[in-house]
Amino acid sequence: MTAPALLAPRRAGHLKVCGARTRADLALLADTGPTLVGLWHGVPGGPADLEADRLADLAATAIRLGLEPVLVTFLDDARKIAALARATGIRWIQLHAYQSPALVADLREQLPYAVLVKVLHLSRGRCLERAFTGAFERAGCDLFLLDTVTDDGRVGSTGQALDPAHVHALLPRLTIPFLLAGGLNTTNRDTYRTVTDHPLYAGADIDTAARDRTGRFTHEAVTALTRAWHPRLQETPA
Numbered sequence: 001m002t003a004p005a006l007l008a009p010r011r012a013g014h015l016k017v018c019g020a021r022t023r024a025d026l027a028l029l030a031d032t033g034p035t036l037v038g039l040w041h042g043v044p045g046g047p048a049d050l051e052a053d054r055l056a057d058l059a060a061t062a063i064r065l066g067l068e069p070v071l072v073t074f075l076d077d078a079r080k081i082a083a084l085a086r087a088t089g090i091r092w093i094q095l096h097a098y099q100s101p102a103l104v105a106d107l108r109e110q111l112p113y114a115v116l117v118k119v120l121h122l123s124r125g126r127c128l129e130r131a132f133t134g135a136f137e138r139a140g141c142d143l144f145l146l147d148t149v150t151d152d153g154r155v156g157s158t159g160q161a162l163d164p165a166h167v168h169a170l171l172p173r174l175t176i177p178f179l180l181a182g183g184l185n186t187t188n189r190d191t192y193r194t195v196t197d198h199p200l201y202a203g204a205d206i207d208t209a210a211r212d213r214t215g216r217f218t219h220e221a222v223t224a225l226t227r228a229w230h231p232r233l234q235e236t237p238a
């Protein structure tokens with residue numbers, strides 16, 4: 001038997017669950033293992049879009065519960081986003097629309113401490129921002145998030161999985177870490193082993209599979225996702 005002192009804990013990256021709407025959602029997530037929670041603001045028509053005061057309340061609750069709140073937004077006004085971040089204490093910002101490298105540079109200047117996440121959209125395997133990945137990195141982006149855009153142009157919460165081969169085709173262009181999204185669930189975990197073994201892999205981001213048919217998070221679903229995508233401590237001999 002290996003002595004506990006010789007066992008080095010190794011984290012398996014982040015698990016982010018997106019679109020919390022209530023304090024009860026946050027309590028459920030804090031209880032079931034995710035490290036990051038997505039809070040929407042500036043997502044027009046989004047079912048989990050939050051008014052600014054509710055965003056502030058949920059961000060504070062998330063922090064109290066040990067979850068890192070992530071502002072998920074389509075906004076492209078750096079001043080507005082920075083003001084929201086300052087007012088709510090949110091440190092992670094996920095730019096989920098087609099915001100530009102210039103916006104990232106502007107945000108980086110205004111929020112030197114923030115973790116800036118830019119979504120890269122894959123449509124039929126082709127990354128729409130492929131030509132701009134270097135520009136995003138130079139602008140101060142900390143992480144990319146790889147997600148699906150559907151044939152009819154939907155982004156976010158598509159439930160549609162990416163082909164790992166398409167992800168691998170993009171990875172040589174990246175020099176900063178990435179989160180993986182797009183229809184991730186417990187049954188397709190093994191499909192992505194080569195992606196999640198990549199040295200820049202930083203975690204998984206899930207919406208659809210965390211919910212039941214009525215759109216609510218369930219304890220069972222999130223626990224199963226945590227086991228599959230975010231085994232907290234893997235005991236490895238040092």
Ligand SMILES: O=C(O)c1ccccc1N[C@@H]1O[C@H](COP(=O)(O)O)[C@@H](O)[C@H]1O
Nearest residue numbers: 018156157158159181182183206207208
């Ligand atoms: O969760 C949403 O509905 C959402 C809405 C607007 C922008 C981003 C959104 N979530 C992102 O969707 C993917 C995961 O979705 P799924 O697991 O494929 O349903 C992830 O990037 C979330 O951050």
